Amino acid sequence: QSALTQPPSASGSPGQSVTISCTGTSSDVGTYNYVSWYQHHPGKAPKLMIYEVIKRPSGVPDRFSGSKSGNTASLTVSGLQAEDEADYFCSSYATSDKVLFGGGTKLTVL
Amino acid sequence: QVQLVESGGGVVQPGRSLRLSCAASGFTFSSFAMHWVRQAPGKGMEWVALIWSDGSKKYSADSVKGRFTISRDNSKNTLYMQMNNLRAEDTAVYYCARDINPDIPLYYVDYWGQGTLVTVAS
Numbered sequence: 436q437s438a439l440t441q442p443p444s445a446s447g448s449p450g451q452s453v454t455i456s457c458t459g460t461s462s463d464v465g466t467y468n469y470v471s472w473y474q475h476h477p478g479k480a481p482k483l484m485i486y487e488v489i490k491r492p493s494g495v496p497d498r499f500s501g502s503k504s505g506n507t508a509s510l511t512v513s514g515l516q517a518e519d520e521a522d523y524f525c526s527s528y529a530t531s532d533k534v535l536f537g538g539g540t541k542l543t544v545l
Numbered sequence: 546q547v548q549l550v551e552s553g554g555g556v557v558q559p560g561r562s563l564r565l566s567c568a569a570s571g572f573t574f575s576s577f578a579m580h581w582v583r584q585a586p587g588k589g590m591e592w593v594a595l596i597w598s599d600g601s602k603k604y605s606a607d608s609v610k611g612r613f614t615i616s617r618d619n620s621k622n623t624l625y626m627q628m629n630n631l632r633a634e635d636t637a638v639y640y641c642a643r644d645i646n647p648d649i650p651l652y653y654v655d656y657w658g659q660g661t662l663v664t665v666a667s
Contacts, residue, residue: 438589471653480549480657481590486645492655524590528652532604534580538589 439464439525439537446543452513455540457525458506463535465506469528472501472510474521475539484523485510512542520544547571547656549641554661557631567624567641567658575599575619578650581626583637584660593639594626598648609635631665638662 440458447453457464457472464470472485483492485501488508498513508527512519525537553565567579581593594605594615603615614627624641639661642654 438591441589469652478659480640480659482657483645483653483655486653486655487651526590526592526653532595532652533606534582534592534595534652536582536590536592 439527439535441523441525441537441540443538444541444543446545447512447515448545449515449517451515452511453515453542454509454511455523455525455542457508457510457527457537459508459527459529459535460506463527463529464503464508466530467528468503470501470503470508471526472499472508473524473526474519475524476521481524515544517544547643549643549656549658551639551641551658551661554639554663556664556666558667559632559665561631562627562629563631563663565626565628565639565641565661565663567626569622569624569641569643572643573647574617574622576647578644578646579615579617579624580642580644580654581613581615581624582640582642582654582657583635583663584640585634585637588637591637595644595650595652596624597650628663631663633665636663636665 473481475481524539548570550568596615616625643656644650645655
């Protein structure tokens with residue numbers, strides 16, 4: 436199984452919204468609602484931002500939201516702040532007890 | 546607080562073996578499935594393996610099947626990854642991570658370690 440597809444980069448100005456996509460197939464994103472999103476500052480442990488497509492762990496600002504349509508999941512960051520600049524990657528359960536990750540998207544706050 | 550601390554990384558020649566460890570604290574280790582995930586230089590994350598909380602079930606990526614073995618010692622709160630017949634393409638930072646759900650894994654993680662670097666080179 437191939438990795439999930441994400442755009443390599445995304446950007447926005449402070450206060451704007453940006454959406455990052457994560458495209459899979461009917462064997463993963465399209466069938467299962469076990470899609471999650473992580474924020475990763477290099478050199479640090481990744482942080483869970485969204486799980487089960489739309490749920491936010493406690494402590495994650497509601498500026499972060501998730502959605503899914505067909506084989507594509509999306510992470511939207513509203514009201515961009517400087518500290519949101521990081522790498523973001525998605526993951527999904529895939530058929531036959533596997534986990535797939537996206538290639539990661541570098542979010543730049545202009 | 547949940548802490549996961551990996552160790553055992555280093556430089557190893559192709560074809561040799563290495564064992565990674567992950568010391569867990571701050572939660573009931575024996576209640577959670579655990580994962581190994583890696584990230585090669587300049588690449589995205591790649592899931593490597595999963596072990597259920599009691600060690601009864603194990604799953605791994607096709608890229609490491611037959612070479613890597615995940616295991617755990619719940620009495621020591623420690624996760625392991627035995628890596629045999631290492632290849633250059635196994636060079637990566639290896640992270641241990643906790644599945645979000647107690648007992649029955651949901652195949653995504655809520656806590657990660659900081660990672661340990663494995664470099665396979667002659």
